[in-house]
Every structure is written in structure tokens, then in C-alpha cells.
Amino acid sequence: MTADLAEDLALALELADLADAASLARFRAVDLDVQTKPDRTPVTEADLAVERTIRDRLAEARPGDGILGEEFGTEGGATRQWIIDPIDGTANFLRGVPVWGTLIALAIDGVPVVGVASSPAMGRRWWAARGMGAWTTAAAGELGTSGQGADAASARFPGARRLRVSAVERLADASLSFQSLAQWREAGHLDRLLALSQQVWRDRAYGDLWSYVLLAEGVIDITGEFDVKVYDLAALVPIVEEAGGRFTSITGEPGPWHGSALATNGRLHEPVLAALADGAIPTS
Structure with a gap:
């Protein structure tokens, strides 16, 4: 292929x-x-x-x-x-x-x-x-x-x-990006984003394609957003994954078809999925 x-x-x-x-x-x-x-x-x-x-x-x-x-x-x-x-x-x-x-x-x-x-x-x-x-x-x-x-x-x-994603393994050392607080608020998950932001090293709203390519470059470690269409995400999936990262919906479904996105360096994906699923941020 x-x-x-x-x-x-x-x-x-x-x-x-x-x-x-x-x-x-x-x-x-x-x-x-x-x-x-x-x-x-x-x-x-x-x-x-x-x-x-x-x-x-x-x-x-x-x-x-x-x-x-x-x-x-x-x-x-x-x-x-x-x-x-x-x-x-x-x-x-x-x-x-x-x-x-x-x-x-x-x-x-x-x-x-x-x-x-x-x-x-x-x-x-x-x-x-x-x-x-x-x-x-x-x-x-x-x-x-x-x-x-x-x-x-x-x-x-x-x-x-x-490109290569980062090797960061702990939430406490991670840099988190998101699209906007309003987006998470409208999805009913602002409380979980804020809880996650308290556990990471740094948070910034870089937004749009910029968050995903920065993740692929290894300079941030987590990014996620809601209310997105497949055309917002499809090109970014191979870029993130070929750089060694992982790309799913916020609830863990692979691919860009599910209306939300979570991209990480791979090492942090499961802890972030768990945190966003129940609001209980695991200690790192």
C-alpha cells in the first residue's frame, strides 16, 4: 500500500x-x-x-x-x-x-x-x-x-x-491543549476539563489544527475537543498516529467520525480517557 x-x-x-x-x-x-x-x-x-x-x-x-x-x-x-x-x-x-x-x-x-x-x-x-x-x-x-x-x-x-510525539509519561509533566472553554461547557464536560487541567503541568487553548500538529511535533502531550466534524479531523489522524500518537474520540472510539476528538502521545491516552469518562483523575 x-x-x-x-x-x-x-x-x-x-x-x-x-x-x-x-x-x-x-x-x-x-x-x-x-x-x-x-x-x-x-x-x-x-x-x-x-x-x-x-x-x-x-x-x-x-x-x-x-x-x-x-x-x-x-x-x-x-x-x-x-x-x-x-x-x-x-x-x-x-x-x-x-x-x-x-x-x-x-x-x-x-x-x-x-x-x-x-x-x-x-x-x-x-x-x-x-x-x-x-x-x-x-x-x-x-x-x-x-x-x-x-x-x-x-x-x-x-x-x-x-515528527515524533513526546515521551512524557505522567500527567503531572504533561502539557494540555483544548479548543475553548465554551466548547467543553456546551458539551457538559467543563468540570472534567478543569479537573484535568489541575493535574497537568500546563494548559493552553492553542486550538484548531495547531494543537494537533504541536502534539505530533512532541511539544504538547494532550489535546481534545467536542463539536467537531470529520473534515476538521481526518487529515490530522495520520499525522498524529504516524508520529507515534493515538487519536480517538473523547470516549475512545478510533477515527474522526464521532463528533469529538482526543489525541495524545499514546502513553497518556488511557489515563486521560479514564479521567474524562468519570471525572476521577488518577494520581500520577
Whole structure:
């Protein structure tokens, strides 16, 4: 499968290039058109343009594949399905905050096997495919590392750095991220989040894709959120898991299909699941 996924990963990276060009062209534009969707969330002209651009390229490159996108819904079958969030962090995008990006996944029989998260305003990208590891462009001041598994992207990103989650084993040493207090409050679990925050070393609300890629980079150890759709998560699953982490719902179901997410470095997953299930934080 790895050889086949290398071609899919190369296409996903190409799609991210197209998405970055479309989104950056409208970032911080003074005449940006913003509408409110029926669920009261914002959508910008850039969200729509990015998803159209990706869909048009997929129609040429993978006409037999299905597509599930945030803005234009589902078309085609689900055996091989591209899952797209054109701008993850739309609220940040429309306010001019640079923490946003495009999420592109390929799921086979419902399992995400390729994922790309591209954040052009921060000049960063993260990607993974099953059996090929998780990788990122080197940040300013970093020296990248090449190696097997970066082949699909090595020509484009010769300084790519392989990702690895942290080795933190105790909650008392862990760094916790979440999307927002309001999100946990509305889900009826704010008390459990606050209890967990008292047991960890540090808590911050990094939010959106940023929390998950920081976890894959090994600089935070736990992140979780509620009220999320599959397109918010699918691309991040292979990135986290290929970096050695674990990705489930808050109640432990694998995959991005369950309306909530919990990602950890793996070592902390069971203690956090238990804590969020009954509110009793185990001592560490």
C-alpha cells in the first residue's frame, strides 16, 4: 500500500499548494466577503474558492474517487474518499490571525491514510501517509532531516523534519491543549476539563489544527475537543498516529467520525480517557 499512497500523498501536497495560493490571495483582504451559514458559523469567499480549486483538480486527477468537503458536501463513493476542510480556523482567517490552514485527507474504507495540514500564513506544512511517517517543513532556525518516508515530498521539501510525539509519561509533566472553554461547557464536560487541567503541568487553548500538529511535533502531550466534524479531523489522524500518537474520540472510539476528538502521545491516552469518562483523575 505504501507505494500507492506515495502517489496519493504527492497529489495531496499538490492540492495544498493550490489551496495555499487561493487562500493567501484573500488573507487580510479589506474587501473579504463573509457570510453566516445556517449553523451560525462564518464562511468566507476564500473557503469556497479553496474547496472549488481542490475539487476541480481532483476531478482531473482522481475522477473515480469520492469527495467530502465542508462547504459543498459529499459526492461520489466512500471507498476512496478525499476529505477537505478548505480553511480550518475560519474565524482566525477573517480576523487576520495567522493560525489557520487547509486540511486534506484521503480515507480508504473510512480510515484516513493520507493527511496534509498546510498553514501558509505561518509558512508551515505537516503531512503523513500510512507506513511513511509524519513530516513537517523545518521551522525557522531548525535543521531538517531527510530519510525514507519523506520520498513523496523530498523534491519539494528537501529539509523536511520527521515528527515524533513526546515521551512524557505522567500527567503531572504533561502539557494540555483544548479548543475553548465554551466548547467543553456546551458539551457538559467543563468540570472534567478543569479537573484535568489541575493535574497537568500546563494548559493552553492553542486550538484548531495547531494543537494537533504541536502534539505530533512532541511539544504538547494532550489535546481534545467536542463539536467537531470529520473534515476538521481526518487529515490530522495520520499525522498524529504516524508520529507515534493515538487519536480517538473523547470516549475512545478510533477515527474522526464521532463528533469529538482526543489525541495524545499514546502513553497518556488511557489515563486521560479514564479521567474524562468519570471525572476521577488518577494520581500520577
